[in-house]
Amino acid sequence: MLEPLRQGLPPLDPSAVSNAASCALPARYEAVREARQFTRGTLGQWEIGDRFDDVCLVVSELVTNALRHGLPANTPRAAGQEPPVRLHLMRWTERLVCAVRDPSHDSPVAREAEDFSAESGRGLFLVDSFADSWGWHPLAGTLSGKVVWALFRLRTDSRGPLVELAD
Template sequence: MGTGTAIAVDPFVASCTLTPRLEAVRSARDFARSTLQGWGLGALFDDVALVASELVTNALRHAIGASADGPGDRLCQVPAQPGRTHPADYRTPIRISLVHRSPQVVCAVSDPSSQGPVAREADFVAESGRGLHLVDSFSTSWGWHPLAGAGKVVWALFDATPEEPTAGRHRRAV
């Protein structure tokens, strides 16, 4: 009998590391779609995709050194460090994880910043600043936790029990 370490793989935990580029938001949505469909929870996709998009966008904008006033290609660039092969390789990558523990699904996005997200006062004329309000509206609850060493994880909880949304309103119970 051999002595080895058995690693259990949980089929209801899925993670994806995202390259800090504009395409990361689309990759996060694609990851959410395929994971939720694999779990038979495709009906949750719209809400989870919206929240995942907002959380990944915030990570790109605030944690990876974003520039909102320049061309799109500069959004995720970080100044080069001497001896580094990639401008962002000294940072913890952005990671999205989905965890299904019936009757809930958690969407979690980790990034290298230790600064917690701050919901701004809603300004419906501004081009940005409403993301965390959307996260709050489309999830059951949300929050964040610092990670050991550096970085944080921002999470959103979703009810995975099927229910019919009320016409003209989002799915969160008021």
């Protein structure tokens, strides 16, 4: 899942992840709030505060897009089957990756940012504006669908730990 994250940056070694967390999200729009709460709690535990607002906005947009465009219409989920959307948060010392997996094979389509009065269609423009990098790729192997990810560079404090989250 991490191979395409090398765009213009030094390689990310999956074994060097200092923290990782993920949560399954149900196929309903309340999942966007659940994803933000999960992100807030996780970033608080990891003491990441310098990009908190940007990360939460991007997570909201990625999850909304997955629910709106990545799920087949009216497809019931079999009992015991994992929810179709999953949020992954992975942290390295100076980087954070938010990745949202959904079952669709369709590429995300960024609309032109010209019409700010439109009620929808600005999600990927916002992701592009607030994240340091983003992209997507199809999943292979036993996983079906795609993952859309956003990368954030984190500022480290001279004393060592990352800047604490302020309430």
